[in-house]
Amino acid sequence: MNSVLAAVSQDADIVVAQNVFFGVIAVSMLYAAIRVVTTSNVVHAALWLVVALAGVAANFILLGSEFVAVTQVLVYIGAVVVLFLFGVMLTRASLGDDESVAQEKRSMAAVVGVLLFGVMAFALIDTWSDDRLVIDEPQQVTEVSDSIFSQYIIPFEAISVLLLAALIGAIVVARQD
Amino acid sequence: MNLLAELSYWQQTSIRVGAGLLAVILVAGTLVMLHLFKLVSFMQSRLGPMEAGPFGSLQLLAEVGKHLQKEDIVPRKADKIVFAAAPFVVLASTFLLVVVLPGGPDAWFIQNDLGIYLALAVSSVSVIGILMAGWGSANKYSLLGGLRATGQLIAYELPLILAVVGVVIQAGTMNLQGIVYQQANGEIFGWDGIGNPYILTQFVAFFLFLTAMQAELTQTPFDMPIAESELVSGYMTEYSGMRFLLFFIAEFATAGVFSAIAAVLFLGGWYVPGIDPDDNIMNVLGPLVMFVKVIGLTFVVFWVRFSFPRFREDQLQKLAWKFLIPLALLNIVVTAIFKVWI
Numbered sequence: 157m158n159s160v161l162a163a164v165s166q167d168a169d170i171v172v173a174q175n176v177f178f179g180v181i182a183v184s185m186l187y188a189a190i191r192v193v194t195t196s197n198v199v200h201a202a203l204w205l206v207v208a209l210a211g212v213a214a215n216f217i218l219l220g221s222e223f224v225a226v227t228q229v230l231v232y233i234g235a236v237v238v239l240f241l242f243g244v245m246l247t248r249a250s251l252g253d254d255e256s257v258a259q260e261k262r263s264m265a266a267v268v269g270v271l272l273f274g275v276m277a278f279a280l281i282d283t284w285s286d287d288r289l290v291i292d293e294p295q296q297v298t299e300v301s302d303s304i305f306s307q308y309i310i311p312f313e314a315i316s317v318l319l320l321a322a323l324i325g326a327i328v329v330a331r332q333d
Numbered sequence: 334m335n336l337l338a339e340l341s342y343w344q345q346t347s348i349r350v351g352a353g354l355l356a357v358i359l360v361a362g363t364l365v366m367l368h369l370f371k372l373v374s375f376m377q378s379r380l381g382p383m384e385a386g387p388f389g390s391l392q393l394l395a396e397v398g399k400h401l402q403k404e405d406i407v408p409r410k411a412d413k414i415v416f417a418a419a420p421f422v423v424l425a426s427t428f429l430l431v432v433v434l435p436g437g438p439d440a441w442f443i444q445n446d447l448g449i450y451l452a453l454a455v456s457s458v459s460v461i462g463i464l465m466a467g468w469g470s471a472n473k474y475s476l477l478g479g480l481r482a483t484g485q486l487i488a489y490e491l492p493l494i495l496a497v498v499g500v501v502i503q504a505g506t507m508n509l510q511g512i513v514y515q516q517a518n519g520e521i522f523g524w525d526g527i528g529n530p531y532i533l534t535q536f537v538a539f540f541l542f543l544t545a546m547q548a549e550l551t552q553t554p555f556d557m558p559i560a561e562s563e564l565v566s567g568y569m570t571e572y573s574g575m576r577f578l579l580f581f582i583a584e585f586a587t588a589g590v591f592s593a594i595a596a597v598l599f600l601g602g603w604y605v606p607g608i609d610p611d612d613n614i615m616n617v618l619g620p621l622v623m624f625v626k627v628i629g630l631t632f633v634v635f636w637v638r639f640s641f642p643r644f645r646e647d648q649l650q651k652l653a654w655k656f657l658i659p660l661a662l663l664n665i666v667v668t669a670i671f672k673v674w675i
Binding site: 199200203206222223226227229230233234235237238239241242245246294296297298 | 412415445446447450451453454455457458460461464465467468476479480483484487490507
């Protein structure tokens with residue numbers, strides 16, 4: 157086994173440690189993702205979602221995109237899942253298994269999931285095919301901010317306005333008077 | 334040049350983990366002893382613990398021993414795994430916060446451009462631990478406490494982050510080490526005697542940060558989540574022994590770490606006026622300076638904690654959404670205008 161690893165690591169294009177870690181992260185993400193949809197407790201599903209999203213952040217770190225990884229933690233784990241949990245606990249937070257959790261809608265969800273996977277896999281393979289991304293060093297924050305505020309300024313502003321509209325819309329919907 | 338640069342990766346990592354553990358335990362211990370035991374006692378005209386050791390200085394060891402001996406009780410209907418894991422999630426978030434803190438020109442755990450952004454992201458994970466504790470305990474009081482805590486932490490995370498944005502705009506970097514250097518090399522109207530601590534220009538942000546910090550730490554007057562006269566002990570109600578101790582350590586260590594972040598952002602961090610910030614002596618003096626500033630800032634936290642009555646839940650939310658957040662946004666606008674024009 158050692159000789160195999162040594163032989164592989166002599167090939168400069170493959171970093172063994174990274175591949176091993178990617179394997180570990182990918183397997184735990186897959187397991188967590190399957191648990192999210194198979195567990196019959198809503199709170200457990202949200203907690204497994206935390207594991208899956210943390211795996212995404214870890215993968216971003218492996219790719220050297222530290223800013224995106226930290227944003228993943230701040231936005232998805234620190235805000236989105238917290239709001240899920242908050243909402244679930246505020247309404248119905250039964251301990252133990254709840255068999256009524258979307259039992260009859262599972263086949264529909266499976267179809268949507270497979271379709272989405274197909275589209276995304278096709279888009280990725282079609283875009284990159286055999287291209288190899290060269291990552292020498294972690295991406296600097298300044299690179300991210302420079303590209304957001306120069307090259308991608310229009311999409312950035314459009315998203316900002318969209319979010320503002322959603323915010324105001326939420327307030328209008330929630331107001332009683 | 335980092336002092337650790339000649340060691341291999343695993344040696345560096347174990348030294349960092351060890352130093353991080355030490356920082357968390359030492360700071361939490363000092364705060365409990367100095368502020369929670371002695372400061373509050375003196376404020377109430379009593380002596381506090383006096384029996385264990387000279388002036389009660391070994392009281393902390395006695396307390397830890399007491400908690401370790403206690404029975405580990407898990408409610409029968411509790412969700413065992415979630416209940417057991419919750420304190421570790423909260424404590425892990427605190428430990429990860431420590432790594433961003435700089436203690437001197439070469440005395441740091443990790444240093445990257447993310448700095449304060451990483452700290453704020455990691456600190457937001459502790460909410461999940463609190464929700465897990467509140468829900469997993471199978472107790473109405475715990476669940477109510479967990480929900481109150483979450484509502485409060487979400488509300489006060491915004492002014493906290495927005496207050497930091499003002500400092501980041503002025504410093505031009507999110508790297509905490511960079512922010513310290515910006516303050517050390519700055520000058521006040523041409524006078525560079527004490528550098529330019531950002532408390533002078535960002536005093537609004539400093540006020541916002543300290544207020545939001547008090548709420549993030551769920552210290553009185555923002556202790557609605559653990560209001561002992563209404564909710565027994567909030568999300569911690571069902572915890573005993575070792576697990577209660579973990580929550581307790583996390584609470585005080587987080588107070589220390591947030592104060593350290595405030596010290597870096599507003600008080601110049603480890604910089605001492607009169608000494609060249611790149612001098613080697615700063616690697617020894619720096620952590621001590623940080624420690625003194627942390628004790629000073631936590632003194633304010635505990636002073637407020639023991640002086641003010643508790644906010645009502647609706648007042649608490651109103652303060653965050655209708656006063657602190659607009660003020661923070663205003664601060665960002667004003668800072669940006671000054672940054673561009675001056």
